[in-house]
Amino acid sequence: MKKTHWFPYIPALLTAALWMTLSWSTAAFASSAMGIIDSGNGSQISGWAWNPSSPDTPVDVQIQIRRVSDNSLAAEQTVTADQYRDDLAANFQSNGCHAFIADIDWASLENTEYSVQAFSGGTPLSGRFYYKEGAYSKSPSTVPGVNGANLIPLGTFKTTGYCPCNSCSEGWGRHTSTGAIASSRHTIAVDPRVIPYGSQVMINGVVYTAEDRGGAVKSNHIDIFFDTHGESIAHGVRYESVYLVQR
Ligand SMILES: [Zn+2]
Numbered sequence: 178m179k180k181t182h183w184f185p186y187i188p189a190l191l192t193a194a195l196w197m198t199l200s201w202s203t204a205a206f207a208s209s210a211m212g213i214i215d216s217g218n219g220s221q222i223s224g225w226a227w228n229p230s231s232p233d234t235p236v237d238v239q240i241q242i243r244r245v246s247d248n249s250l251a252a253e254q255t256v257t258a259d260q261y262r263d264d265l266a267a268n269f270q271s272n273g274c275h276a277f278i279a280d281i282d283w284a285s286l287e288n289t290e291y292s293v294q295a296f297s298g299g300t301p302l303s304g305r306f307y308y309k310e311g312a313y314s315k316s317p318s319t320v321p322g323v324n325g326a327n328l329i330p331l332g333t334f335k336t337t338g339y340c341p342c343n344s345c346s347e348g349w350g351r352h353t354s355t356g357a358i359a360s361s362r363h364t365i366a367v368d369p370r371v372i373p374y375g376s377q378v379m380i381n382g383v384v385y386t387a388e389d390r391g392g393a394v395k396s397n398h399i400d401i402f403f404d405t406h407g408e409s410i411a412h413g414v415r416y417e418s419v420y421l422v423q424r
Contacts, residue, residue, distance in 0.1 A: 210236040210297035212258065212275070214304040217293065217313035220283060224304065225265055225275040226258040226297045232271035235259035236297050240279045245290040245307065245317050252286060254279050258297070283308065290317060316418060328379060328420035331372070335398045336380060336417050338409030339366065339391070345409060353389035364402035366391045372399070377422040384422055 212226030226238050235257050242252040258277040266273025281293075290309040295302040307317045318328060339345040341359070351359040353366075355374050365378070366389035372378060376387045380399065394400045399419065403409045 209300045210302075211300070212236075212238070212295070212297060212302040214240075214293065214295040214302050214306065217306050217308065220280050222279045222281060222293055222295075222306070224258075224277060224295060224302060225262065226277065226295070226302055227265075227269065227271065227275040228297075229269075232269065233274075235274065238277050238279075238302070239296045240281070241294050241296065242281065242286070242308075243292045243294070245292055248292075251291060252281065254281070283311070292317070316420070327423045329423055331378065331419045331421055332397065333416050334380075334419045336412070336415045337398070337400050338403050338412030339400050340403050340406045340409045342406045345406065355388045357386075357388040359389060359402045361402055361404045361408075364388055366394050366400035366402070368395050368398065371396055372421075377424075379420040379422055380417050 210226045210228045212224060214222060214224035216223050222240060224238070226236050228234065228236050238256050238258050240254045240256065241250060243249060244251050256277045256279045259274050260276040260278065261272075261274045262276040263273070265271075265275050269275070288310065290307060293306040293308055293313075295304075305315075307314045309318060316328070316330060341350040353359050353364060357364070362383055363386055365380075365385040365387055367374075367376075367387040369387070369390060372387045374387055377384050378387065378399075379385075380401070385401070389400070389402070391400050401409075401412060403412065
């Protein structure tokens with residue numbers, strides 16, 4: 178979006194509204210399972226999963242442990258989500274037997290940082306954990322694929338997308354305010370009072386460089402550069418966790 182320009186928002190909002198309508202209406206008839214991986218404690222990973230279209234039939238949950246350094250699979254375990262929990266019985270029209278606990282033998286894995294994700298029938302459950310040296314966290318402490326870098330949480334930012342088109346860049350094309358030529362998966366426009374030029378920040382696992390600004394990009398707002406207008410519209414307006422990369 179970069180400049181003060183209202184039109185790109187309209188398709189994005191319509192898309193968001195349509196997506197929400199579709200996901201809500203299909204959720205009621207979903208044939209796939211839904212659930213969450215909601216805590217880690219010692220060797221135990223717990224959560225719940227169920228299939229609303231077959232509420233009393235337990236579903237299997239696959240736990241995947243991946244190395245943050247290169248996203249390679251370190252361990253995998255399948256458990257059945259069939260344990261009773263009061264909160265599940267109270268909230269679902271079912272027998273309440275949807276909880277699972279997986280026991281991970283962390284001591285058998287090498288000492289590095291891991292991501293913990295769960296799937297049921299190929300569908301990712303919500304929630305993701307990171308594990309490093311005995312402690313669980315909601316965010317990684319190291320950048321995927323970048324050795325020796327630390328991540329400092331900057332909080333939640335509004336993110337939007339822009340591209341070289343006239344509507345987004347008002348004739349600037351790929352020329353940024355710092356003189357750098359913008360490229361995708363690299364350039365972001367920031368409010369330099371909040372994120373100084375040259376800073377590297379990670380959003381959704383991608384490391385960007387702050388090298389542009391925009392008239393409408395103020396305070397906790399980051400405009401992400403894309404090659405095409407379609408991609409910038411598809412990005413829409415999001416609220417995402419942003420980390421400063423410190424090497
Ligand atoms: Zn554009």
